[in-house]
Amino acid sequence: MKAFTYQRASSPAEAAKLVARTPNARFIAGGTNLLDLMKLEIETPAALVDVNGLGFDKIEPTSDGGLRVGALVRNTDLAADARVRKDYAVLSRALLAGASTQLRNKATTSGNLLQRTRCPYFYDTAQKCNKRQPGSGCAAIGGFTRHHAVVGTSEACIAVHPSDMAIAMRVLDAEVETIKADGSMRSIPIADFHRLPGNTPHIETALEPGELILSVKLPKPLGGVHAYRKVRDRASYAFALVSVATVILPDGSGRVAVGGVAHKPWRVEAAEQQMAQGAKAVSERLMAGARTTEDNAFKVALVHRTLAEAMAAAKKG
Amino acid sequence: MNEFSDVKLTRRDLLIAGAVSVSTAAIPGANAQPAANQAEAGNPDPVTTGVSFTVNGKPVTLQLDTRTTLLDALREHLHLTGSKKGCDQGQCGACTIIMDGRRINSCLSLAVMHDGAEITTIEGLGTPDKLHPMQAAFIKHDGYQCGYCTPGQICASVSVLEEIRQGIPSHVTGDITAKPLLSVEEIRERMSGNICRCGAYSNIIDAIKEVGGVKA
Numbered sequence: 001m002k003a004f005t006y007q008r009a010s011s012p013a014e015a016a017k018l019v020a021r022t023p024n025a026r027f028i029a030g031g032t033n034l035l036d037l038m039k040l041e042i043e044t045p046a047a048l049v050d051v052n053g054l055g056f057d058k059i060e061p062t063s064d065g066g067l068r069v070g071a072l073v074r075n076t077d078l079a080a081d082a083r084v085r086k087d088y089a090v091l092s093r094a095l096l097a098g099a100s101t102q103l104r105n106k107a108t109t110s111g112n113l114l115q116r117t118r119c120p121y122f123y124d125t126a127q128k129c130n131k132r133q134p135g136s137g138c139a140a141i142g143g144f145t146r147h148h149a150v151v152g153t154s155e156a157c158i159a160v161h162p163s164d165m166a167i168a169m170r171v172l173d174a175e176v177e178t179i180k181a182d183g184s185m186r187s188i189p190i191a192d193f194h195r196l197p198g199n200t201p202h203i204e205t206a207l208e209p210g211e212l213i214l215s216v217k218l219p220k221p222l223g224g225v226h227a228y229r230k231v232r233d234r235a236s237y238a239f240a241l242v243s244v245a246t247v248i249l250p251d252g253s254g255r256v257a258v259g260g261v262a263h264k265p266w267r268v269e270a271a272e273q274q275m276a277q278g279a280k281a282v283s284e285r286l287m288a289g290a291r292t293t294e295d296n297a298f299k300v301a302l303v304h305r306t307l308a309e310a311m312a313a314a315k316k317g
Numbered sequence: 318m319n320e321f322s323d324v325k326l327t328r329r330d331l332l333i334a335g336a337v338s339v340s341t342a343a344i345p346g347a348n349a350q351p352a353a354n355q356a357e358a359g360n361p362d363p364v365t366t367g368v369s370f371t372v373n374g375k376p377v378t379l380q381l382d383t384r385t386t387l388l389d390a391l392r393e394h395l396h397l398t399g400s401k402k403g404c405d406q407g408q409c410g411a412c413t414i415i416m417d418g419r420r421i422n423s424c425l426s427l428a429v430m431h432d433g434a435e436i437t438t439i440e441g442l443g444t445p446d447k448l449h450p451m452q453a454a455f456i457k458h459d460g461y462q463c464g465y466c467t468p469g470q471i472c473a474s475v476s477v478l479e480e481i482r483q484g485i486p487s488h489v490t491g492d493i494t495a496k497p498l499l500s501v502e503e504i505r506e507r508m509s510g511n512i513c514r515c516g517a518y519s520n521i522i523d524a525i526k527e528v529g530g531v532k533a
Contacts, residue, residue, distance in 0.1 A: 001384045002361070003361045003362060003363045003364055003382075003383070003384065004361075004364065004383055004384070005364050006364065006366050006383040006427075006429050008432075028427070028430070031425065031426055031427060031430065032407060032422070032425045032426075035386070035425050035426065035427065036425060046361065048383070048427075050429075050430055052430060076419070076485060079486065080486060082494075085486065085493050085494050086494050089493055092486065092493055093488075093493065096486060096488040096490075097488050099510075100407075100410065100509055100510025100511075101420065101473075101476070101477075101480065101487075101507055101510060102407070102410060102413055102420050102421050102422045102473070102510045103407060103422065103425070103510065105419040105420060105421050106421045106422070106425070106426065234509075235509075236488065236505075236506050236509035237509040237510055
């Protein structure tokens with residue numbers, strides 16, 4: 001691991017300013033992903049700004065009937081919150097489907113959103129990777145691609161976003177609230193927060209340099225039947241091959257977001273208009289234009305079958 | 318072998334002696350690469366920072382290279398070698414310790430981030446004379462073979478029962494709004510972050526069941 005300076009931030013504004021003006025500086029919260037990448041020298045920050053002392057560890061009601069989740073709320077606490085379990089069950093389920101309890105106890109809400117892909121070619125510094133080293137090429141294309149993206153890919157990158165939590169936040173239309181280095185604040189819809197790879201797969205989110213996540217806002221509860229179905233190679237503690245987050249209302253309408261298939265949480269609102277026609281129609285629209293390989297073509301069928309199962313279960317109530 | 322019969326060396330002592338001889342042999346190689354090369358390669362000088370926390374009830378203050386993980390601080394600086402380094406990337410659970418009442422992977426955390434924390438390692442759960450009930454149950458049920466993952470397994474097991482008591486749900490909890498049950502299915506899911514390459518899983522589950530009071 002490269003040497004780095006370490007500083008505990010005293011306020012969010014100060015933290016944002018510090019990271020923006022210090023060359024090669026990074027925030028650290030839980031550190032469960034960043035530290036792993038630093039050991040492998042995939043991440044090589046010269047300065048770490050520790051934001052753990054800043055508060056932002058509460059879940060509070062908003063004026064419009066939703067919840068504001070502090071950036072530093074640990075994944076365990078978010079999943080276990082009684083209001084989240086009751087009104088945003090898809091979010092609790094998604095969190096509990098990810099990682100292990102040891103990791104969820106440390107991992108934060110903001111860090112979970114910002115975690116980086118587990119593409120093995122990104123992790124292997126002997127391989128070409130446009131995300132790790134822009135312009136170097138992509139060893140995953142033409143390589144082993146069982147876990148890779150099938151929609152929204154580019155010639156530069158076929159990595160998937162590994163988060164379960166973010167898939168649920170996408171189906172709930174959450175908003176990411178931030179403070180910038182100049183002290184101004186903004187709210188970014190989760191749909192616009194993560195980017196598709198395009199020609200710049202190393203730029204993964206809409207955040208500007210030094211911009212710090214303060215909280216994630218959940219809109220007022222949608223009601224309906226919430227589910228998060230994750231299909232993986234082991235029964236526990238593995239990343240998704242495919243995951244499907246659904247909120248299905250009593251009239252049969254609903255929302256669907258899919259994980260394990262793209263560089264960002266994958267949701268196509270137009271596909272949700274097909275709910276009455278059944279899972280096949282919805283998944284065909286969702287996965288339209290999929291570019292698959294022999295290794296990962298199964299993902300298209302798996303999205304359809306997983307969604308069909310979720311819709312059938314919701315009907316039963 | 319007879320001439321050694323009066324030398325009381327444990328297997329652990331032998332392993333330590335072995336490790337020392339290996340590192341001695343490695344020193345000439347290390348000397349061949351002067352520290353200056355590191356700076357030339359663009360590696361900045363190490364930075365140290367002070368940190369104070371409580372380990373197994375005892376307050377400690379350390380001056381550490383900022384890169385030191387909590388696991389390395391415990392093992393290499395405080396010589397609490399119960400917590401083990403397996404994968405060093407949060408996949409195996411051998412480094413599991415309990416911090417402020419919650420189990421974490423100590424390998425994926427920087428020591429300097431835990432100023433003021435209360436840390437419990439396997440050494441703080443029980444002693445050879447006064448075992449923690451979970452330690453006693455692991456012995457009774459043979460919840461290990463080589464023992465390398467055992468400190469992490471035991472810290473995790475103690476935490477699993479506490480988490481269920483606190484009502485924290487898991488992936489296999491049926492009704493997510495209800496209090497989770499103390500069942501084998503729940504224990505298995507909650508222990509999935511601790512790998513045992515010897516495959517002592519069924520005996521580990523038996524040990525946890527006994528301490529948790531799960532019938533059958």
